[in-house]
Amino acid sequence: MYGGRLVFAQVMEFAPWHAFRRCVDKYHGDFNVRRFTCLDQFLCLSFAQLTYRESLRDIEACLRAQNSKLYHLGIRGNVSRSALADANEGRDWRIHCEFAQALIRIARGLYASDALAIDLNETVYALDSTTIDLCLSLFPWARFSQTQATVKMHTLLDLRGAIPAFVHVSDGKLHDVNVLDLLIPEPGAFYIMDRGYLDFERLYSLHQGGSFFVTRAKSNFKYRRIVSRPVDRCTGLICDQLIDLIVFYSRQGYPERLRRIRYRDDEGRTLVFLTNNLVLPALTICELYRQRWQVELFFKWIKQHLRIKRFFGNSQNAVKTQIWNAVATYVLVAIVRKRLNLTLSLHGMLQILSVTPYERIPLLHLFTDAPPLDDDPQYDKQLILL
Numbered sequence: 001m002y003g004g005r006l007v008f009a010q011v012m013e014f015a016p017w018h019a020f021r022r023c024v025d026k027y028h029g030d031f032n033v034r035r036f037t038c039l040d041q042f043l044c045l046s047f048a049q050l051t052y053r054e055s056l057r058d059i060e061a062c063l064r065a066q067n068s069k070l071y072h073l074g075i076r077g078n079v080s081r082s083a084l085a086d087a088n089e090g091r092d093w094r095i096h097c098e099f100a101q102a103l104i105r106i107a108r109g110l111y112a113s114d115a116l117a118i119d120l121n122e123t124v125y126a127l128d129s130t131t132i133d134l135c136l137s138l139f140p141w142a143r144f145s146q147t148q149a150t151v152k153m154h155t156l157l158d159l160r161g162a163i164p165a166f167v168h169v170s171d172g173k174l175h176d177v178n179v180l181d182l183l184i185p186e187p188g189a190f191y192i193m194d195r196g197y198l199d200f201e202r203l204y205s206l207h208q209g210g211s212f213f214v215t216r217a218k219s220n221f222k223y224r225r226i227v228s229r230p231v232d233r234c235t236g237l238i239c240d241q242l243i244d245l246i247v248f249y250s251r252q253g254y255p256e257r258l259r260r261i262r263y264r265d266d267e268g269r270t271l272v273f274l275t276n277n278l279v280l281p282a283l284t285i286c287e288l289y290r291q292r293w294q295v296e297l298f299f300k301w302i303k304q305h306l307r308i309k310r311f312f313g314n315s316q317n318a319v320k321t322q323i324w325n326a327v328a329t330y331v332l333v334a335i336v337r338k339r340l341n342l343t344l345s346l347h348g349m350l351q352i353l354s355v356t357p358y359e360r361i362p363l364l365h366l367f368t369d370a371p372p373l374d375d376d377p378q379y380d381k382q383l384i385l386l
Contacts, residue, residue, distance in 0.1 A: 008357035019102040027092040036077035041087040093320035100328035111161025126295035144172035185209025201253030238262040
């Protein structure tokens with residue numbers, strides 16, 4: 001019988017805890033704390049994410065039911081609703097934010113060699129946002145209208161591995177296009193976004209930074225055609241043009257030429273794309289924009305499988321702490337998947353982890369159902385009969 005570590009503890013071992021300690025020291029998270037540390041808080045919240053807990057009472061009940069195993073989970077403090085609630089309210093959410101970013105850097109390095117759906121060596125990002133509806137009476141700081149409160153999760157998704165490279169949590173009033181001011185352009189990378197991000201001055205900043213963008217034109221888009229390139233209409237392409245902007249403020253914001261591609265998809269819809277890349281084939285540009293749908297699938301996935309729709313606290317600090325903990329947990333499971341060379345999906349891994357946190361099974365055996373080797377150290381404690 002395997003007498004090693006618990007499944008939850010094995011997953012947590014893949015995290016760079018030295019980076020977490022630096023974050024705690026930077027924001028004085030454990031200052032004047034004696035019993036329930038920032039590490040205990042993170043582990044409790046990650047346990048809630050992996051096991052689909054819905055409330056602080058739910059977390060407390062599930063952890064105290066196996067009180068003798070809390071030490072082996074890595075939790076040293078006394079687990080209680082009040083201790084976890086106070087930690088969520090009072091400890092800086094940036095601890096979890098910067099730790100999640102440290103995990104993201106590791107994950108992106110692991111997935112950097114993964115192939116894209118299209119033949120392209122450059123990094124491709126999909127930029128979009130999703131809203132999380134809240135109760136206005138419980139979350140008055142997130143007021144969006146007279147009757148509604150929301151927070152927005154702006155995400156820049158690296159399409160290699162579906163790893164979020166940038167996440168910004170704001171109230172619902174922040175317009176999507178303003179997030180472009182927070183991005184640092186990566187030379188040679190492609191940024192795929194919908195027409196909600198169409199601001200020529202900000203797009204020109206990406207262009208000057210050596211980046212490429214692909215977006216959609218609005219219905220009232222004004223331009224002057226300079227050159228028309230030949231296209232194969234059998235592929236769905238209608239035109240491929242080099243254009244100049246003619247509206248005064250648009251031309252002031254983006255004084256150089258753009259590429260305009262018109263395409264009819266399989267459902268008969270006509271789409272007009274704008275890009276500053278003048279080299280790639282027109283069909284590749286169209287396929288790049290098709291890949292933007294991956295960020296929509298990412299939002300759908302995390303809302304279904306992680307706890308970011310029901311919150312354990314009502315303050316802005318508690319909400320941001322929980323969202324960043326969800327991102328960190330998602331990326332940590334992605335790191336486990338890559339380092340163990342698993343073919344199992346993240347969804348499948350989360351389903352297994354949700355029912356086995358207290359089991360003593362090697363992770364590779366848990367996810368692949370492969371028999372352990374005879375020389376595995378799990379047999380060290382077995383009785384030798386012969």
